[in-house]
Amino acid sequence: MNVAQIRKDFPIFERKVNGKPLVYLDSAATSQKPLAVIEALDHYYRTYNANVHRGVYSISEEATEAYEKARDKVQAFIGAARRESVIFVRNTTEAINLVAYAWGRANIGAGDEIMLSEMEHHSNLVPWQLLAAEKSAVLKHIPVLDDGTLDMDEARRLVTERTKLVAVSHMSNVLGTINPVQELARLAHSAGAVILLDGAQSVPHMPVNVQELDCDFLAASGHKMLAPTGSGFLYGRVELLESMPPFMGGGDMIRQVWLDHATWNDLPWKFEAGTPNVADMIGLGVAVDYLQSVGMQAIREHEKQLTAYTLGTLGELELVDIHGPRDPEIRGGAVSFCYADVHPHDLAQILDGDGICIRAGHHCCHPLMRKLGVSATARASFYLYNTEDEVDLLVKSLTKAGELFGVPAPARA
Amino acid sequence: MSLPLDDLYREIILDHYKQPRNRGELEPHTVRVEGNNPLCGDEIQLDVILADGDLQDVAFQGRGCSISQASASMMTEAVKAKPVEDVRQLIETFKGMMHGQPVDTEDLGDLEALEGVQKFPVRIKCALLAWTTLEQALQEAKAS
Numbered sequence A: 001m002n003v004a005q006i007r008k009d010f011p012i013f014e015r016k017v018n019g020k021p022l023v024y025l026d027s028a029a030t031s032q033k034p035l036a037v038i039e040a041l042d043h044y045y046r047t048y049n050a051n052v053h054r055g056v057y058s059i060s061e062e063a064t065e066a067y068e069k070a071r072d073k074v075q076a077f078i079g080a081a082r083r084e085s086v087i088f089v090r091n092t093t094e095a096i097n098l099v100a101y102a103w104g105r106a107n108i109g110a111g112d113e114i115m116l117s118e119m120e121h122h123s124n125l126v127p128w129q130l131l132a133a134e135k136s137a138v139l140k141h142i143p144v145l146d147d148g149t150l151d152m153d154e155a156r157r158l159v160t161e162r163t164k165l166v167a168v169s170h171m172s173n174v175l176g177t178i179n180p181v182q183e184l185a186r187l188a189h190s191a192g193a194v195i196l197l198d199g200a201q202s203v204p205h206m207p208v209n210v211q212e213l214d215c216d217f218l219a220a221s222g223h224k225m226l227a228p229t230g231s232g233f234l235y236g237r238v239e240l241l242e243s244m245p246p247f248m249g250g251g252d253m254i255r256q257v258w259l260d261h262a263t264w265n266d267l268p269w270k271f272e273a274g275t276p277n278v279a280d281m282i283g284l285g286v287a288v289d290y291l292q293s294v295g296m297q298a299i300r301e302h303e304k305q306l307t308a309y310t311l312g313t314l315g316e317l318e319l320v321d322i323h324g325p326r327d328p329e330i331r332g333g334a335v336s337f338c339y340a341d342v343h344p345h346d347l348a349q350i351l352d353g354d355g356i357c358i359r360a361g362h363h364c365c366h367p368l369m370r371k372l373g374v375s376a377t378a379r380a381s382f383y384l385y386n387t388e389d390e391v392d393l394l395v396k397s398l399t400k401a402g403e404l405f406g407v408p409a410p411a412r413a
Numbered sequence B: 001m002s003l004p005l006d007d008l009y010r011e012i013i014l015d016h017y018k019q020p021r022n023r024g025e026l027e028p029h030t031v032r033v034e035g036n037n038p039l040c041g042d043e044i045q046l047d048v049i050l051a052d053g054d055l056q057d058v059a060f061q062g063r064g065c066s067i068s069q070a071s072a073s074m075m076t077e078a079v080k081a082k083p084v085e086d087v088r089q090l091i092e093t094f095k096g097m098m099h100g101q102p103v104d105t106e107d108l109g110d111l112e113a114l115e116g117v118q119k120f121p122v123r124i125k126c127a128l129l130a131w132t133t134l135e136q137a138l139q140e141a142k143a144s
Helices: A003-008 A035-048 A058-078 A092-107 A126-135 A152-158 A181-190 A238-243 A278-294 A296-316 A344-353 A366-372 A388-404 B003-008 B011-018 B066-079 B084-098 B105-119 B121-143
Strands: A086-089 A113-117 A138-142 A163-169 A194-198 A217-221 A232-236 A254-257 A262-264 A320-322 A334-339 A359-361 A377-381 B031-036 B043-051 B054-063
Touching: A035 A058, A035 A278, A058 A086, A058 A278, A086 A092, A092 A126, A092 A163, A092 A194, A092 A217, A092 A232, A113 A126, A126 A138, A138 A152, A152 A181, A163 A181, A181 A194, A232 A238, A278 A296, A296 A320, A296 A334, A296 A388, A334 A388, A344 A359, A344 A377, A344 A388, A344 B003, A344 B066, A344 B121, B003 B105, B011 B066, B011 B105, B031 B121, B043 B066, B043 B121, B054 B066, B054 B084, B066 B084, B066 B105, B066 B121, B084 B105, B084 B121, B105 B121
Parallel strands: A113 A138, A113 A163, A163 A194, A194 A217
Antiparallel strands: A086 A232, A217 A232, A254 A262, A320 A334, A334 A377, A359 A377, B031 B043, B043 B054
């Protein structure tokens, strides 16, 4: 994988911030876009912008074809058996809420149990809280161990015959931990429960095959995988999606409508009400092409190397506390850390002065922050366009921040 | 450090951050309020004693960035032993400064140093945390 070549495909890296080159280390929040994706948006709006699925005229036909071809690309990307399994949504949050509303309300009852974990992003926590409150269901949480992995012994104890759903992060956006989701799927299925994976951080960064994982639902964000904001998808097992009532009602998800009732369209459109983000999904298809041309395994290897390098160099700094597993084999490229008692806001501010973008705060994981005993962390996250040089710049800038805030000069091991 | 950052991290701000004034709790207190920054990562607890129309005493606890903590420290110095009406006025003045309105900085004392925060809009919320929490405290005291 030629990173220098890849970087040339991303126009934003020509940009300077505060006179310095842009060092973008926040891909866990959103990813940068290759020219091909940007041009696809432009091309759609310039030459064949039209609504989909209804028009008889040529450009509507072109738009529909491009939109549906993007679906086929996503299907192939995640190894889904049928295109009916791929529902286009705005982002991971919407995908999970779709399941909570359409599957949850029909399948969860009083006393039923939903198993989550202590490391979940709010988007894979709050929808289930809302559902549990409405249905008097019980939420259970797999604890996170000190090394940043899930307590699987406890997970096995927590699952009962009342467990109806297991919903977990495939890869943590704070700890980087890649969870043993195949084992969790076996655990869920043996109890007759359904498993949903939050793939927001995994799908963009490693090969994901839904049949190998044997998951029932997988939620992902297109904008985290080189695609435009407003793009995302839900994978669902066809039998489940068939059995579910609709999520949103309206145009395109219906077959026939009378004044007092309606019948539903086939999958996948049953779950795509109203005019979709046509341009953004076409962009998602182009993003998938780009990722496939680089190769997801190559991307995973690259990020493993970068993460190992970061754990090494950043870890060498005294008073740096890195969260999550030490083994790059079981973690992805999100590295959260604390540096002495310099607050992450201040770290991020100083780094911004050097053109470096990191994230500071709770990363939408308040319970995990409480578990870690911190009020906030800084987070650097990597993607296919990042380099070791950028990690060196990060470390250099951090020591500068340390100096300003009176941290004792770091001694390299 | 680049010039814009010089403007943000002025000496006096770092001083208040490293040696915050009026840190702690007040028992008993007239009112205790907790505040959180929408730019997540800053939290504050404010204890206030109000009597005879004055803000007699104030103390703060919490974890947060240098801007939020320095602002809290400076605020407590500025409002202690002042009439509540003056405190309300000062809150408005400070909020105005943060939002770029021209203000009379004479009564602000150390707080003037936070003027540089204007150039970093995202950090305005950090500077305002203690103040919006104080506003809430006065509100709650009035209600009860």
